[in-house]
Amino acid sequence: MLSDITIGQYYKAQSVVHRMDARMKLILTVLFIVIIFLCKNFFSLAVMFVLTAVSILVSRVPFRMFFKSLKPIIPIILITAALNIFYVKKGTELLSFWKISVTTGGLSTAFFMAVRIICLIMVSSLLTYTTVPTQLTDAIERLLSPLNVLHISVHTLAMMMTLALRFIPTLIEEIERITNAQKARGADFESGRFLERVKAMIPVLIPLFVSAFRRAYELSFAMTCRCYHGGEGRTRMKQMKLSAVDFAALGVFLLSLAGVIVLNRFFQAMI
Amino acid sequence: MRAFIEFKDVSFSYDVEDAQPVPVLQHFDLAIAQGDFVAILGHNGSGKSTVAKLCNGIEIPQSGDVTVNGMNTKEEENLLEIRRHVGMVFQNPDNQIVATIVEDDVAFGPENLGVEPAEIRRRVDQALRDVGMYDLRFSEPHKLSGGQKQRVAIAGVIAMQPACIVLDEPTAMLDPRGRKDVMKTVQMLNRDFGITVLYITHFMEEAAKANRVVVMDKGRILLDGTPREVFQHDDALRAAGLEVPQATELSLLLKRDGVPLSGSILTIEELSRQLEELLS
Ligand SMILES: Nc1ncnc2c1ncn2[C@@H]1O[C@H](COP(=O)(O)OP(=O)(O)OP(=O)(O)O)[C@@H](O)[C@H]1O
Ligand SMILES: [Mg+2]
Numbered sequence: 027m028l029s030d031i032t033i034g035q036y037y038k039a040q041s042v043v044h045r046m047d048a049r050m051k052l053i054l055t056v057l058f059i060v061i062i063f064l065c066k067n068f069f070s071l072a073v074m075f076v077l078t079a080v081s082i083l084v085s086r087v088p089f090r091m092f093f094k095s096l097k098p099i100i101p102i103i104l105i106t107a108a109l110n111i112f113y114v115k116k117g118t119e120l121l122s123f124w125k126i127s128v129t130t131g132g133l134s135t136a137f138f139m140a141v142r143i144i145c146l147i148m149v150s151s152l153l154t155y156t157t158v159p160t161q162l163t164d165a166i167e168r169l170l171s172p173l174n175v176l177h178i179s180v181h182t183l184a185m186m187m188t189l190a191l192r193f194i195p196t197l198i199e200e201i202e203r204i205t206n207a208q209k210a211r212g213a214d215f216e217s218g219r220f221l222e223r224v225k226a227m228i229p230v231l232i233p234l235f236v237s238a239f240r241r242a243y244e245l246s247f248a249m250t251c252r253c254y255h256g257g258e259g260r261t262r263m264k265q266m267k268l269s270a271v272d273f274a275a276l277g278v279f280l281l282s283l284a285g286v287i288v289l290n291r292f293f294q295a296m297i
Numbered sequence: 298m299r300a301f302i303e304f305k306d307v308s309f310s311y312d313v314e315d316a317q318p319v320p321v322l323q324h325f326d327l328a329i330a331q332g333d334f335v336a337i338l339g340h341n342g343s344g345k346s347t348v349a350k351l352c353n354g355i356e357i358p359q360s361g362d363v364t365v366n367g368m369n370t371k372e373e374e375n376l377l378e379i380r381r382h383v384g385m386v387f388q389n390p391d392n393q394i395v396a397t398i399v400e401d402d403v404a405f406g407p408e409n410l411g412v413e414p415a416e417i418r419r420r421v422d423q424a425l426r427d428v429g430m431y432d433l434r435f436s437e438p439h440k441l442s443g444g445q446k447q448r449v450a451i452a453g454v455i456a457m458q459p460a461c462i463v464l465d466e467p468t469a470m471l472d473p474r475g476r477k478d479v480m481k482t483v484q485m486l487n488r489d490f491g492i493t494v495l496y497i498t499h500f501m502e503e504a505a506k507a508n509r510v511v512v513m514d515k516g517r518i519l520l521d522g523t524p525r526e527v528f529q530h531d532d533a534l535r536a537a538g539l540e541v542p543q544a545t546e547l548s549l550l551l552k553r554d555g556v557p558l559s560g561s562i563l564t565i566e567e568l569s570r571q572l573e574e575l576l577s
């Protein structure tokens with residue numbers, strides 16, 4: 027049912043990861059991406075793999091959720107793996123036919139890249155599964171607020187993101203309503219070739235745009251009436267506060283960084 | 298009683314690109330007393346919403362003055378203070394809710410005013426209790442019914458602690474149950490908190506609950522008085538494209554046919570009581 031739409035892909039659960047400060051989660055996600063690109067061999071990659079696994083276990087988000095977010099990426103993983111297998115020529119040759127040869131080096135590079143991408147996807151999904159979208163936009167606003175010095179209005183950008191999130195379900199409902207109205211008049215959205223179907227969408231899109239603009243106009247009125255005047259002098263009801271858990275998590279990530287650097291030095295680089 | 302909102306000789310027209318301006322109000326006078334509950338009735342296009350928008354400086358009159366608690370809406374530096382004093386609730390609840398969680402939306406107004414976080418928390422909880430939405434404070438607005446959304450919008454206004462609330466057809470998109478809930482909430486705000494209410498509506502039964510009814514027609518005030526007085530002028534109301542409450546209409550018809558009903562009748566209960574007495 028439409029009324030069941032949840033904004034974003036937040037997965038409700040009770041866990042330390044859910045309770046963590048959104049700013050710290052955002053920082054740690056970025057840090058994770060940086061570290062995983064620093065990994066040069068399987069030993070350092072293993073550290074990050076373990077870190078990913080532990081984070082997921084602690085979050086209490088079921089594994090099938092992560093599989094769901096991995097699914098659309100599988101073709102990309104496969105293509106990258108294939109490219110690595112066929113292009114990287116290192117180590118002993120395993121088989122060769124025509125102009126193509128597969129080497130041990132190629133296989134292990136392909137595997138390395140696949141694990142890296144999977145960890146990346148898992149960790150970024152973890153962020154969106156455990157953080158309410160508005161908290162995320164809030165966190166972005168607060169983390170980027172130094173940019174205000176450069177006359178970039180971070181508040182305005184964050185407000186736009188919040189409003190977009192707020193109106194997604196409203197507009198989806200509207201699409202459903204218009205589609206039904208057009209169907210009742212005999213519109214056909216399901217059959218025909220691609221171009222015909224696109225054409226059938228026009229009578230849905232035009233009323234949708236008209237109504238979206240009307241909504242935006244009314245919303246701007248309503249916001250003005252509620253004394254909205256930009257980010258200046260604005261306070262927030264919900265303060266963000268770093269707690270012990272946040273610092274502990276930061277500690278774990280920094281230790282992993284140190285581990286990766288050390289393992290990179292002690293073992294031979296493979297990429 | 299002191300006038301809280303005052304329109305003095307106000308003329309207003311909408312500027313339209315490449316066309317004649319649309320005149321809406323001419324030499325319009327209206328004073329809303331502090332603590333009063335005023336309903337505004339009028340046919341489509343009679344200028345009701347325009348009056349609402351003039352109340353908090355969303356629109357500024359071309360001539361004449363609108364003052365709120367003595368502050369003129371013409372002066373830019375008054376506007377924030379005026380909007381804090383005069384809260385607005387519009388017809389479509391979807392287009393006035395800004396946050397994805399009920400309590401965050403109620404906090405929006407006080408946040409804009411720069412109120413301290415702990416104080417915002419207190420006001421938000423109180424406002425949600427006042428409108429009976431506290432249990433749903435963590436809900437997502439799009440999952441609420443129309444009446445519930447409208448009560449969230451009202452909570453968002455009272456969290457700013459206004460002296461006056463202007464509601465522009467707040468029940469037009471609601472089912473009968475939502476309509477009743479919203480009306481009850483507004484009556485409570487007026488009675489218990491002394492908040493001045495300006496209630497624009499199409500429903501005669503709602504207008505009958507006000508202390509004062511102002512009927513507008515083509516940008517002018519046609520009738521002004523208590524509901525009992527106003528609804529006696531059924532011919533004038535019909536000429537302005539409006540009706541009278543059903544009980545009043547029936548009682549007027551009966552009176553014309555010689556049934557000795559006394560006084561002016563507003564509600565079904567009053568009518569049935571008088572008829573019972575006559576029959577027994
Ligand atoms: N933004 C605008 N630009 C131009 N004309 C407008 C604008 N808003 C309203 N009008 C015109 O001003 C007149 C009064 O409009 P207003 O919205 O005040 O009426 P209303 O009594 O609220 O009507 P309704 O019952 O339909 O809400 C109408 O003729 C309308 O067409
Ligand atoms: Mg109107």
